[in-house]
Amino acid sequence: MPHDANARANAGLNVAVLVSVGRHPLTAGTRRADQDARAVEMALTLENAAISLLHAGPADPERQQALRGYLGMGLDTLDLLEQSADADVISVLEEEVRHRAPQLILTGSRAEAGEASGALPFLLAEALGWPIVTSLAAVEKVENGTAVMLQALPRGKRRRLRVRLPALATVDASAPPARQSAFGPARRGKFEHQTRPSEVDEPLSGWQFQEARKRPKRLKIVKASSARDRFKAAAAKAEGGGGQTLADVTPEQGAEAIFKLLKEEGVLR
Amino acid sequence: MLDTLLPVLLFTALALAALGAVRRVRLWRQGRSSSVPVLKGLLRVPRRYLVDLHHVVERDKYISHTHVATAGGFVLAALLAIVVHGFGLQSAMLGWVLLAATTSMFIGSLLVAKRRRPPPSRLSKGPWMRLPKSLMAFSIGMFVVTLPTAGILPEGVFQQGLGWIAALVLAAIIVWGLGEMFFGMTWGGPMKHAFAGALHLAWHRRPERFSDKTGGEHRSTGLKALRLDEPDAKLGVETPADFTWNQLLGFDACVQCGRCEAMCPAFAAGQPLNPKKLIQDMVVGMAGGSDARYYGSPYPGKPVGEHAGSPFGPIVAREGTSLVDAETLWSCTTCRACVEECPMMIEHVDAIVDMRRFLTLEHGNTPNKGAEVLDNLIATDNPGGFDPGSRLHWAADLNLPLMADKKEADVLLWLGDGVFDMRNQRTLRAFISVMRAAGVDFAVLGNEERDSGDVARRLGDEATFQTLARRNIKTLAQYRFSRIVTCDPHSFHVLKNEYGELGTSETPATYHVQHHSTYISELVSANKLSFKAWKGGSVTYHDPCYLGRYNGEYEAPRDVLKALGIEIKEMARSGYRSRCCGGGGGAPITDIPGKQRIPDMRMEDVRDTGADLVAVGCPQCTAMLEGVVEPRAEIKDIAELVADALVIDAPVGKADSTRAAPALALEETS
Ligand code: SF4
Numbered sequence: 001m002p003h004d005a006n007a008r009a010n011a012g013l014n015v016a017v018l019v020s021v022g023r024h025p026l027t028a029g030t031r032r033a034d035q036d037a038r039a040v041e042m043a044l045t046l047e048n049a050a051i052s053l054l055h056a057g058p059a060d061p062e063r064q065q066a067l068r069g070y071l072g073m074g075l076d077t078l079d080l081l082e083q084s085a086d087a088d089v090i091s092v093l094e095e096e097v098r099h100r101a102p103q104l105i106l107t108g109s110r111a112e113a114g115e116a117s118g119a120l121p122f123l124l125a126e127a128l129g130w131p132i133v134t135s136l137a138a139v140e141k142v143e144n145g146t147a148v149m150l151q152a153l154p155r156g157k158r159r160r161l162r163v164r165l166p167a168l169a170t171v172d173a174s175a176p177p178a179r180q181s182a183f184g185p186a187r188r189g190k191f192e193h194q195t196r197p198s199e200v201d202e203p204l205s206g207w208q209f210q211e212a213r214k215r216p217k218r219l220k221i222v223k224a225s226s227a228r229d230r231f232k233a234a235a236a237k238a239e240g241g242g243g244q245t246l247a248d249v250t251p252e253q254g255a256e257a258i259f260k261l262l263k264e265e266g267v268l269r
Numbered sequence: 270m271l272d273t274l275l276p277v278l279l280f281t282a283l284a285l286a287a288l289g290a291v292r293r294v295r296l297w298r299q300g301r302s303s304s305v306p307v308l309k310g311l312l313r314v315p316r317r318y319l320v321d322l323h324h325v326v327e328r329d330k331y332i333s334h335t336h337v338a339t340a341g342g343f344v345l346a347a348l349l350a351i352v353v354h355g356f357g358l359q360s361a362m363l364g365w366v367l368l369a370a371t372t373s374m375f376i377g378s379l380l381v382a383k384r385r386r387p388p389p390s391r392l393s394k395g396p397w398m399r400l401p402k403s404l405m406a407f408s409i410g411m412f413v414v415t416l417p418t419a420g421i422l423p424e425g426v427f428q429q430g431l432g433w434i435a436a437l438v439l440a441a442i443i444v445w446g447l448g449e450m451f452f453g454m455t456w457g458g459p460m461k462h463a464f465a466g467a468l469h470l471a472w473h474r475r476p477e478r479f480s481d482k483t484g485g486e487h488r489s490t491g492l493k494a495l496r497l498d499e500p501d502a503k504l505g506v507e508t509p510a511d512f513t514w515n516q517l518l519g520f521d522a523c524v525q526c527g528r529c530e531a532m533c534p535a536f537a538a539g540q541p542l543n544p545k546k547l548i549q550d551m552v553v554g555m556a557g558g559s560d561a562r563y564y565g566s567p568y569p570g571k572p573v574g575e576h577a578g579s580p581f582g583p584i585v586a587r588e589g590t591s592l593v594d595a596e597t598l599w600s601c602t603t604c605r606a607c608v609e610e611c612p613m614m615i616e617h618v619d620a621i622v623d624m625r626r627f628l629t630l631e632h633g634n635t636p637n638k639g640a641e642v643l644d645n646l647i648a649t650d651n652p653g654g655f656d657p658g659s660r661l662h663w664a665a666d667l668n669l670p671l672m673a674d675k676k677e678a679d680v681l682l683w684l685g686d687g688v689f690d691m692r693n694q695r696t697l698r699a700f701i702s703v704m705r706a707a708g709v710d711f712a713v714l715g716n717e718e719r720d721s722g723d724v725a726r727r728l729g730d731e732a733t734f735q736t737l738a739r740r741n742i743k744t745l746a747q748y749r750f751s752r753i754v755t756c757d758p759h760s761f762h763v764l765k766n767e768y769g770e771l772g773t774s775e776t777p778a779t780y781h782v783q784h785h786s787t788y789i790s791e792l793v794s795a796n797k798l799s800f801k802a803w804k805g806g807s808v809t810y811h812d813p814c815y816l817g818r819y820n821g822e823y824e825a826p827r828d829v830l831k832a833l834g835i836e837i838k839e840m841a842r843s844g845y846r847s848r849c850c851g852g853g854g855g856a857p858i859t860d861i862p863g864k865q866r867i868p869d870m871r872m873e874d875v876r877d878t879g880a881d882l883v884a885v886g887c888p889q890c891t892a893m894l895e896g897v898v899e900p901r902a903e904i905k906d907i908a909e910l911v912a913d914a915l916v917i918d919a920p921v922g923k924a925d926s927t928r929a930a931p932a933l934a935l936e937e938t939s
Pocket residue numbers: 529532533534535536542543544600601602603604605606607608617618849
């Protein structure tokens with residue numbers, strides 16, 4: 001990292017990282033969530049940033065233990081906004097963010113447990129009226145209230161974005177992996193514990209949860225005579241077929257096109 | 270003149286030595302506390318020195334004789350010199366004894382000098398090159414001044430004419446000798462090893478290593494548990510002062526003989542580790558300063574003089590350099606070859622793991638795959654991150670009896686994480702068919718088994734080790750069995766030597782644990798197995814570090830091979846000097862690059878014997894050695910060799926024979 005160049009530019013950058021309790025894909029044990037941990041990693045590599053960790057949710061010992069995984073990455077405290085298990089945390093997060101006024105919020109794009117719809121960052125950005133950047137791959141620099149960010153696109157492509165702060169950005173598996181969580185700092189880290197009134201998520205109470213099952217994948221039968229063909233078949237892009245790129249169109253035209261597609265695909269009837 | 274000068278010189282040297290001793294003791298006491306039986310320990314020094322230490326020194330006959338002559342001569346000569354010349358007790362008889370002692374010392378010092386001509390690379394140069402001359406100075410000087418006392422030269426010969434000049438020369442020689450032998454002993458000269466070494470023997474951190482008159486095994490190889498119950502305590506060793514004081518004392522005892530260096534597989538492979546330098550670096554750190562005045566072989570690829578440290582400064586810097594680089598610590602395979610070889614009984618592996626603990630638990634800096642493996646161990650109880658519910662999938666056709674069903678069995682078969690490895694599954698299958706052929710009543714834990722914690726512990730993650738161990742102990746406490754048998758020497762070692770400390774009064778964790786080779790050897794002696802004649806080619810045997818050096822089992826695997834009709838072509842480095850396969854201590858995980866690979870060197874050892882097959886007894890060794898490119902000898906676990914040679918229809922144990930038969934038939938066809 002070219003620390004020095006960034007040091008002055010980012011002076012006093014105030015970053016909040018929203019972290020959740022993860023769930024191991026094989027054992028279902030609680031842990032630090034992978035994407036959220038990557039968000040913390042991203043924050044830690046921003047030179048001179050003041051980082052605060054924020055979690056809203058129930059605070060039973062097992063979940064606290066999992067949250068300590070983030071503290072083990074080298075942070076001293078984690079702000080724990082205690083909520084009931086059936087709460088919708090958007091409003092309490094919004095309130096907390098307004099109170100702290102960070103310039104940048106980082107978080108994973110999707111939780112590993114619960115609804116895991118990936119909607120939270122969008123709802124929160126909407127509530128705050130902030131821009132949102134998805135699939136953040138790197139923050140290149142922060143200058144005069146603007147951040148230059150790299151956004152990851154499929155197949156390893158990157159897009160450079162200039163974003164006015166404050167902004168919210170989500171990271172996914174294309175961000176650099178999180179550093180190891182060390183036992184000592186994890187154990188010594190402190191929770192700033194606050195109990196906040198929970199706003200019950202009504203629709204959620206009507207939902208029924210069940211284990212997700214891996215859907216069987218359709219076998220791609222490749223008739224190839226040579227190793228080269230087989231390799232090409234294995235490495236080939238998934239052919240989307242159809243599709244079109246719209247550029248320089250009015251919002252109405254764009255909406256029209258999307259609407260048409262959704263109808264064709266039978267999403268809207 | 271000499272009559273007055275000698276006592277002055279002697280007592281000045283002694284006083285300075287005493288002053289230096291106080292200073293040295295204060296350096297050691299910068300370390301953490303550790304309680305030892307002070308007086309009892311001191312009283313045991315002679316035995317520990319003459320029996321245990323000598324036992325190690327004796328492996329090199331030349332230096333052992335040299336040391337007896339030199340050290341024995343010196344101790345006697347020094348004591349008598351104080352009596353005769355210091356206090357002026359002019360007894361001709363004592364004079365003669367003193368002459369004999371100095372003669373012995375002189376002969377010894379000639380041998381020391383010869384050894385260094387030219388010095389082998391493992392020996393340190395610098396002040397150590399001066400030592401033989403200093404020994405000679407002391408012995409010659411003392412010899413000559415004693416001649417009048419013994420009545421060989423007339424009294425007063427040094428007081429007239431030429432005698433005066435001789436006396437001056439003599440005095441100079443004696444000053445040199447005393448300077449090295451008395452002053453240098455406590456002020457950091459080469460003779461420091463005698464002073465620190467004696468006290469190190471007295472207050473060694475592992476007193477169990479020393480024999481007593483009752484005989485029996487005296488081995489102490491299990492790592493000591495780190496206390497995790499104080500949340501604010503620093504975990505592991507960050508600075509030299511974080512070692513216990515008797516560890517620091519131990520480092521200070523190093524005589525820089527380089528025996529550890531000569532045995533270290535990582536050093537030979539060109540990885541940046543040299544156990545001797547590491548111990549010297551700890552001494553440098555304890556006293557503060559740079560390593561510029563180290564005159565031995567450096568860490569491969571790391572020039573001397575670029576590292577420095579202080580007692581309360583970090584050993585490994587987060588960024589840049591300080592005393593030691595992290596990769597030095599991560600190169601170690603924890604094979605214990607250095608500890609086994611060290612005549613000063615220094616505990617290199619303890620020190621390395623102590624420092625690794627800090628890097629992992631406090632810095633979160635386990636290199637390469639380390640973090641991933643530890644995460645897997647935490648989440649899935651095995652290093653590969655496999656579904657913990659799939660531990661027995663490999664054995665779907667074997668119908669293995671589960672402890673959960675049986676509740677008790679004679680043998681609890683500990684399968685280890687090798688269950689996830691297709692190569693190791695072959696070994697396990699072989700061993701199970703052997704047990705079935707012998708009609709052994711056994712059961713496995715199946716999905717209740719977890720990683721033993723070995724790798725986590727060697728990677729410094731004591732927290733994960735203790736969690737895994739405690740959970741295993743709890744599981745084991747539910748069942749009754751007379752012994753645990755395992756094909757994995759690493760599990761064997763932790764279960765046998767490292768779980769005990771974590772047991773509680775309700776769930777004691779002292780088990781009778783055996784390696785499968787030991788168990789097979791027992792079955793063979795009990796005539797439970799019969800074999801076809803061996804028809805394969807020539808065979809050599811590779812001792813796994815964790816079976817041999819860690820647990821002293823050298824015989825059983827050889828007995829089993831003998832029972833199969835195999836005559837072992839021993840490698841030059843076998844038994845307690847076996848060279849590591851490179852697979853221990855998490856070394857394949859941290860994977861520090863060197864000039865060559867340790868397993869390649871080991872297969873080179875195998876090649877030198879001309880053997881067609883190398884018998885092994887450890888899943889790690891199997892994996893490491895099989896990873897060597899062909900052409901090379903074939904690699905087979907002892908269990909496989911035994912299973913291949915089994916004659917099934919021979920009389921087997923009655924109890925289980927009927928039940929065992931169908932499963933066996935199944936294996937035969939599989
Ligand atoms: S344990 Fe083995 S690898 Fe480690 S320093 Fe000692 S000899 Fe070298």
